[in-house]
Amino acid sequence: MNNQDQQSFPQQPQQPQYQQPAYYQPDYAQEQRPPKPDNYLVWAILCTLLCCLPLGIVSIIYSSKVDGLYSSGDYAAAQDASKKAKNFAMWGALSGIIILVVYFVGALLLGMLNASA
Numbered sequence: 001m002n003n004q005d006q007q008s009f010p011q012q013p014q015q016p017q018y019q020q021p022a023y024y025q026p027d028y029a030q031e032q033r034p035p036k037p038d039n040y041l042v043w044a045i046l047c048t049l050l051c052c053l054p055l056g057i058v059s060i061i062y063s064s065k066v067d068g069l070y071s072s073g074d075y076a077a078a079q080d081a082s083k084k085a086k087n088f089a090m091w092g093a094l095s096g097i098i099i100l101v102v103y104f105v106g107a108l109l110l111g112m113l114n115a116s117a
Contacts, residue, residue: 037082051096059088
């Protein structure tokens with residue numbers, strides 16, 4: 001295109017270039033969630049089936065509360081329920097082991113008494 005062609009076509013007006021404002025994001029404090037505590041459900045079930053039924057059931061109850069409390073935002077209560085589930089499962093397992101040892105020692109002593117009589 002030469003100068004003559006440019007003059008025959010009127011220049012189109014340029015639209016003004018507006019700068020878009022930066023995206024405004026409110027400065028909400030981002031809630032930092034602590035890590036989810038373990039619910040010890042597997043240990044509670046094993047304790048219930050293999051060791052001590054009453055303490056295992058209590059452990060299952062507390063372990064089932066952990067996920068609900070954590071998702072509702074009550075982190076301290078979720079941590080507490082996790083700790084209680086662990087403790088009841090541990091005490092149930094220990095009591096089951098102690099009861100088995102006492103049973104076998106008693107059976108062994110009774111067998112020895114029967115054999116000597």
